[in-house]
Amino acid sequence: xxxxxxxxxxxxxxxxxxxxxxxxxxxxxxxxxxxxxxxxxxxxxxxxxxxxxxxxxxxxxxxxxxxxxxxxxxxxxxxxxxxxxxxxxxxxxxxxxxxxxxxxxxxxxxxxxxxxxxxxxxxxxxxxxxxxxxxxxxxxxxxxxxxxxxxxxxxxxxxxxxxxxxxxxxxxxxxxxxxxxxxxxxxxxxxxxxxxxxxxxxxxxxxxxxxxxxxxxxxxxx
Amino acid sequence: xxxxxxxxxxxxxxxxxxxxxxxxxxxxxxxxxxxxxxxxxxxxxxxxxxxxxxxxxxxxxxxxxxxxxxxxxxxxxxxxxxxxxxxxxxxxxxxxxxxxxxxxxxxxxxxxxxxxxxxxxxxxxxxxxxxxxxxxxxxxxxxxxxxxxxxxxxxxxxxxxxxxxxxxxxxxxxxxxxxxxxxxxxxxxxxxxxxxxxxxxxxxxxxxxxxxxxxxxxxxxxxxxxxxxxxxxxxxxxxxxxxxxxxxxxxxxxxxxxxxxxxxxxxxxxxxxxxxxxxxxxxxxxxxxxxxx
Numbered sequence: 262x263x264x265x266x267x268x269x270x271x272x273x274x275x276x277x278x279x280x281x282x283x284x285x286x287x288x289x290x291x292x293x294x295x296x297x298x299x300x301x302x303x304x305x306x307x308x309x310x311x312x313x314x315x316x317x318x319x320x321x322x323x324x325x326x327x328x329x330x331x332x333x334x335x336x337x338x339x340x341x342x343x344x345x346x347x348x349x350x351x352x353x354x355x356x357x358x359x360x361x362x363x364x365x366x367x368x369x370x371x372x373x374x375x376x377x378x379x380x381x382x383x384x385x386x387x388x389x390x391x392x393x394x395x396x397x398x399x400x401x402x403x404x405x406x407x408x409x410x411x412x413x414x415x416x417x418x419x420x421x422x423x424x425x426x427x428x429x430x431x432x433x434x435x436x437x438x439x440x441x442x443x444x445x446x447x448x449x450x451x452x453x454x455x456x457x458x459x460x461x462x463x464x465x466x467x468x469x470x471x472x473x474x475x476x477x478x479x480x481x482x483x
Numbered sequence: 484x485x486x487x488x489x490x491x492x493x494x495x496x497x498x499x500x501x502x503x504x505x506x507x508x509x510x511x512x513x514x515x516x517x518x519x520x521x522x523x524x525x526x527x528x529x530x531x532x533x534x535x536x537x538x539x540x541x542x543x544x545x546x547x548x549x550x551x552x553x554x555x556x557x558x559x560x561x562x563x564x565x566x567x568x569x570x571x572x573x574x575x576x577x578x579x580x581x582x583x584x585x586x587x588x589x590x591x592x593x594x595x596x597x598x599x600x601x602x603x604x605x606x607x608x609x610x611x612x613x614x615x616x617x618x619x620x621x622x623x624x625x626x627x628x629x630x631x632x633x634x635x636x637x638x639x640x641x642x643x644x645x646x647x648x649x650x651x652x653x654x655x656x657x658x659x660x661x662x663x664x665x666x667x668x669x670x671x672x673x674x675x676x677x678x679x680x681x682x683x684x685x686x687x688x689x690x691x692x693x694x695x696x697x698x699x700x701x702x703x704x705x706x707x708x709x710x711x712x713x714x715x716x717x718x719x720x721x722x723x724x725x726x727x728x729x730x731x732x733x734x735x736x737x738x739x740x741x742x743x744x745x746x747x748x749x750x751x752x753x754x755x756x757x758x759x760x761x762x763x764x765x766x767x768x769x770x771x772x773x774x775x776x
Contacts, residue, residue: 265646267513268527270600270637270663271630274534277590278549278702280602315700318551318773320593335534340593365649386647387601 265387273388275334281366282312282319285384287339288481290328292392292404293370293380295478301329303352303373311365312384313357322355325368329353333482334388398449399440404481406435406453409463414471415441415448422469423450432456447473488512489642491680491734494635498676505679506628506670509635528630531597532623535586535609538596542585549591551773554703558584572715575618579718583610583711591703600637600646603653603702604660606710608633611664611717612671621671632670633663636683644742648695648754651745657706657713658690658741664717669724684730684737686720691737691744694752696759699770705760 275284294301306325308316316322320339327339330347342348360367366384371377381394392402395410402408413419420439427434433455441448458477467475488494488508497508510524517524543562548555561581570577586606590596596605612633616626637659640646646655662683669682690713698704730737751758760766 265638265641266516267509267524267631267634267638268517270641270646271528271531271634272597272599274531274595274597275602276593277596277602277605278593280598283593283602284598311700314774318549318699318701318703320550323593335595337595386645386649388598 269387273334275388276320276337276339279319280388281384281386282316282321283324283339284334284388285366285390286312286316286321286324286368287328287332287334288388288390288404289368289382289384289392290325290370291331291333291481292328292382292390292402292478293372294329294331296380296392296395296402296410296476297372297378298476299372299376301351301372302375304329305354305356305371305373307356307358307369307371309358309360309363309365309367309369312368313359325370326351326353329370395449397442397447400449400451401436401438402451402453402478404478406455407457407480408478409450409452409454409458409466410474410476410478411450411452411466411472412474413448413450413469414473415443415445416471419448419469419471420450423452423466426462426465427452427454430456430458430462432458488639491639491738494639495676495680504628504632504670505635505666505676506631509631509638525627525631528627528634531599532626532630534595534597535599536613538586538589538594538605539582539609539613540585541594542589543581545589545592545594547592549588549701549703550593551699551701551703553698553701553769553773554591554707555588557708558588575614575718576715578614578617579610579714580711582614583607583714584707586610587707587710591701591707599633600641600659600663601648601656603648603706604657604710604713606707607657607660607714607717608664608667610711610714612667615668615671615718619672625671629667629671632679633667636666636679637663640738643738644745650753651742652693652748652753653695653709654687654690654693654741655745656695657709658687658693661690661713661717661720662687664714665720665724668718668721672721672725674721674725678724678727680734681728681730682721682724684732684734685723685728686717687734687737687741688730688732689716689720691741692748694748694759695754696752696761697754697756698761698766699773700756700761701773704766704769
């Protein structure tokens, strides 16, 4: 497990009652929204295990929805999110499931309408979260770094094209994870970086031939 | 100086050889780590301190119940009682108990708190820090020094043991919070480096083995009421340390013992609500009331 910093210990400022079941839920929703890029119109949450069983008492559903609607962990509106005007902008449903193979605090978030997207995540403790899956791809995204997500055609040279671009802009790569459906099929690349990527660079990445999807997810504030 | 500090012994040596306080070493290291200024570190801590005080104020004024309906009115009850009764331990005691309840009740009604180190233990450090600062007129600068000291204690504990009830029981959540608060109060009241570490050791030693067995799996029973107890507990530890009482077992070894105790603790007593208070007759009845069958 990653070493905590002084900041981790004396924060986050958050809406209660649980860092894993409330703040973690907000962060998972927020990360999913940022990966999706679009304003979500229709979403389904599938909560597993402890999230499914004790979520109600911890405001887990409220947190997930609030995050998908773009609220941060310290937003007082989370508490009454179901009654808010903001919630009227989205069609949402919740499902509950037991799955011993899933993490105790796991959730699947599926966006519908136009471009469908499936995102699976876990709340791993103390408000820390990990996105484990985007559509068919295994990923690892924590919201601690600015992260570039690519889906592209699996072929030689793709990683080098993207990393050269980052190098050209003097951006350091903190971590890089790739996955693919099959050789020569769709593949994914998740690059966490130390610096920032601007809109122009994102456009350059989007224009690389055989890149199907690009999303740039900024790190979460707290 | 950029050395990673993983033990309290290391922290002590660095403080002594550089003639620095714990908060000075902590804020300088944090600044270097995050590539920011010491001023930025203190601004971050200031935001937390401000949110702690805000939570106390909001909580003191509320009677709203939690979503489960189990908790939310004890702070009000205590305030009412002290309208006509003198607190046996004096006015500081009244404030500590009220502030801790105010903050943890604010937490369970989905109000805004600071998870320091966790949400379930959020009332302990703020109650002790704010109440003592008010009673003894400590400046904001001193309060920040105390908060950063506490943060450094928590950071080093967490580098050894995960501060999660599911991993090491409540000793790692409310226990760690109380050890942090003891350090904060000791720093606030002018304790030296050795006394601050002793305060934490004394507080932690006395909480080894504390289980995490919340009724219905919610951060309410016994968590809310544990906060005022352990805030008072932290002040006891700080007073002992300030008077020169030493922990026979050094803090590093106390934390090792805490880790070992956590590992040996049955998983049924670590946030899974499968034993202890959660499975008492009344605990199970409440669970049924809250969640149905």
